[in-house]
Amino acid sequence: MRLKRLxxxxxxxxxxxxxxxYASNTxxxxxxxxxxxxxxxxxxxxxxxxxxxxxxxxxxxxLISPKDGVKTSDGKEMSHFAQGLGRIIMFGIVFLLxxxxxxxxxxxxxxxxxxxxxxxxxxxxANMTGDHGMLGIIYNMGIANExxxxxxxxxxxxxxxxxxxxSNPKTALLGGAAQFGIFGSLVGAAMLTEYTGIFxxxxxxxxxxxxxxxxxxxxxxxxxxxxxxxxxxxxxxAAYSYMALVPVIQPxxxxxxxxxxxxxxxxxxxxxxxxxxxxxxxxxVVMMTALFLPDAAPLxxxxxxxxxxxxxxxxxxxxxxxxxxxxxxxxxxxxxxVGSTLASDKFLVxxxxxxxxxxxxxxxxxxxxxxxxxxxxNKLSKEPINPLIGAAGVSAVPMAARVVSKVGSEARPGNxxxxxxxxxxxxxxxxxxxxxxxxxxxxx
Amino acid sequence: MEVDLVAESIKFMILGMLIVLIFLxxxxxxxxxxxxxINKYFPQKxxxxxxxxxxxxxxxxxxxxxxxxxxxxxxxxxx
Numbered sequence: 001m002r003l004k005r006l007x008x009x010x011x012x013x014x015x016x017x018x019x020x021x022y023a024s025n026t027x028x029x030x031x032x033x034x035x036x037x038x039x040x041x042x043x044x045x046x047x048x049x050x051x052x053x054x055x056x057x058x059x060x061x062x063l064i065s066p067k068d069g070v071k072t073s074d075g076k077e078m079s080h081f082a083q084g085l086g087r088i089i090m091f092g093i094v095f096l097l098x099x100x101x102x103x104x105x106x107x108x109x110x111x112x113x114x115x116x117x118x119x120x121x122x123x124x125x126a127n128m129t130g131d132h133g134m135l136g137i138i139y140n141m142g143i144a145n146e147x148x149x150x151x152x153x154x155x156x157x158x159x160x161x162x163x164x165x166x167s168n169p170k171t172a173l174l175g176g177a178a179q180f181g182i183f184g185s186l187v188g189a190a191m192l193t194e195y196t197g198i199f200x201x202x203x204x205x206x207x208x209x210x211x212x213x214x215x216x217x218x219x220x221x222x223x224x225x226x227x228x229x230x231x232x233x234x235x236x237x238a239a240y241s242y243m244a245l246v247p248v249i250q251p252x253x254x255x256x257x258x259x260x261x262x263x264x265x266x267x268x269x270x271x272x273x274x275x276x277x278x279x280x281x282x283x284x285v286v287m288m289t290a291l292f293l294p295d296a297a298p299l300x301x302x303x304x305x306x307x308x309x310x311x312x313x314x315x316x317x318x319x320x321x322x323x324x325x326x327x328x329x330x331x332x333x334x335x336x337x338v339g340s341t342l343a344s345d346k347f348l349v350x351x352x353x354x355x356x357x358x359x360x361x362x363x364x365x366x367x368x369x370x371x372x373x374x375x376x377x378n379k380l381s382k383e384p385i386n387p388l389i390g391a392a393g394v395s396a397v398p399m400a401a402r403v404v405s406k407v408g409s410e411a412r413p414g415n416x417x418x419x420x421x422x423x424x425x426x427x428x429x430x431x432x433x434x435x436x437x438x439x440x441x442x443x444x
Numbered sequence: 445m446e447v448d449l450v451a452e453s454i455k456f457m458i459l460g461m462l463i464v465l466i467f468l469x470x471x472x473x474x475x476x477x478x479x480x481x482i483n484k485y486f487p488q489k490x491x492x493x494x495x496x497x498x499x500x501x502x503x504x505x506x507x508x509x510x511x512x513x514x515x516x517x518x519x520x521x522x523x
Contacts, residue, residue, distance in 0.1 A: 166475055172468045172471055173468055175468065176469075179460070180461060183456060186453045187450065189453070190452065191453075194449050194450050203449060203452060203456075206449070274482045276482045276486055277475075277478055281475070284475075284478070285471070292463075292467060293463070431464050434467045435460055442456060
């Protein structure tokens with residue numbers, strides 16, 4: 001045993017010493033060799049030389065000693081920080097996202113592929129996000145051209161039941177009021193730029209960030225890739241993490257704005273909705289989009305198609321496909337594509353911090369506006385309206401509605417607000433698509 | 445910087461909230477209208493659950509018929 005180890009260590013030392021001699025020799029000749037690289041033939045190397053040159057191809061080397069001339073996926077010079085420490089920080093962030101997705105169940109369906117995309121995007125040398133890299137191909141295939149979010153929206157449409165909204169149409173206004181989260185935070189983002197001097201957002205970027213307040217993942221990604229693709233990663237991560245945090249963010253705001261008596265209000269049971277009403281609804285939405293807001297047509301069109309397929313009752317195969325396999329496949333691609341924007345050079349910028357702050361404000365403002373609107377409606381309308389359901393106006397289907405139901409039943413056990421909250425909840429999806437259309441129309 | 449970002453964004457907010465609310469208000473009115481029209485011209489059939497209406501007697505007659513039919517079918521098959 002000992003003999004064997006002795007021989008091995010001797011061999012090793014020998015290898016290193018000869019290797020270093022060879023290495024110094026080849027260093028001298030390196031330049032003339034490189035110039036005639038065109039017809040370069042295979043040069044025999046010793047084992048130590050091969051080990052050394054292999055080391056130069058490892059990520060370890062690239063992380064430890066960044067070099068000049070490395071390009072980011074969009075062809076810019078990559079800073080040394082982004083190549084080295086930045087990537088290591090991103091690995092840490094990605095692991096945190098894994099933890100949130102798996103242990104805390106934060107929107108795992110999207111956060112997990114996004115985080116994994118981020119992990120792959122930060123592998124040095126591999127250039128996964130380049131035009132010919134796996135993530136780059138996915139990104140160009142469906143994110144750069146805003147295609148994937150629409151397919152997701154189609155699936156969401158096929159999963160959405162507008163019955164609760166149709167049975168009590170006026171709750172749609174709550175879904176409108178909650179869009180104040182978008183526009184309020186748009187002003188907030190502009191103020192941050194104007195008065196703090198830390199951030200330098202353009203109007204387009206402000207708009208793209210504020211759409212986080214719509215609490216709707218596909219809409220956020222759609223708008224971000226249309227208006228500010230450079231911020232897409234941070235916007236998507238903020239949107240999905242805050243959506244997952246709805247049960248934490250919303251209840252304190254809801255409780256602060258309502259009295260216990262208001263929270264205890266019992267609402268009338270919903271009426272039964274005629275099948276034809278449900279069938280006509282997506283067509284009505286598309287026609288209204290066509291007349292008033294063609295810029296929202298991609299979002300509304302996809303959404304209405306999914307819903308129409310479901311409510312028609314004759315194309316169950318298509319509707320099931322949209323709700324299941326199609327949306328699942330696209331979710332994988334969407335996640336990886338968004339994850340590709342978590343490359344250190346794009347994500348580790350001061351703007352990300354601003355996006356996280358504004359996103360949180362947007363969620364809070366949307367919730368507050370919805371609740372206040374519901375309070376006003378409760379005062380004006382004959383039928384009692386529990387102000388809590390206004391909070392469901394930020395989309396985040398169906399999480400926000402569940403939160404409303406939970407807070408409601410805390411105030412009065414047995415008071416089930418879920419179906420009443422679903423009305424503003426699905427109206428919120430339409431509301432944020434309209435808001436998205438307005439933002440797009442301003443810049444077109 | 446030429447444009448005042450804040451002033452501009454406040455304009456966006458007014459326009460945006462206005463359009464969103466108007467869009468949804470129109471939608472609400474259309475929903476109400478169509479609910480009224482549909483329920484007027486295509487009234488929801490009163491809950492016509494057929495099974496509970498069938499009396500016990502009728503049910504047993506049915507079962508008898510089915511049993512007879514199956515028996516007849518089996519007999520023919522065995523031939």
